[in-house]
Amino acid sequence: METVMTFNDQDRQALYETWMSYKAKARITQIEMAKKLEISHLSFSRCIHGDAVLDSRFVFAFCQAMGVEPNKVLPSLRDREQIDQDVLVTSKVIVDGAIEAVHYEGSTVIIEYRKPLAPSASAALERVS
Secondary structure (H helix, E strand, O other): OOOOOOOOHHHHHHHHHHHHHHHHHHOOOHHHHHHHHOOOHHHHHHHHHOOOOOOHHHHHHHHHHHOOOHHHHOHHHHOOOOOOOOOOOOOOOOOOOEEEEEEEEOOEEEEEEEOOOOOOHHHHHHHHO
């Protein structure tokens, strides 16, 4: 069973204060951070200022971008009694070719893709004749 993480106003305030501190030290703007997180500036602003629901993907990506551990910053994570929590993690991979198949074995993801090889000199000669 997957646990849905919810964040409260104390979490949002702690995240905002951490952001303001990081922003001053790193001299980074909201627009630059939004680009790092691959979201729009408007979405970023809404999350930070309380106009949107904080979701775990945003929170964990934002904390990672600032170099802080979420359980050290957010009161609700700091206060959790349960140690073993499952967190949904998304990984993106870019391959140099056309994906043929994707499957998994245990915790290993296998991506089969077709990559064009550079033509060899002998192949070029064969085509000319």
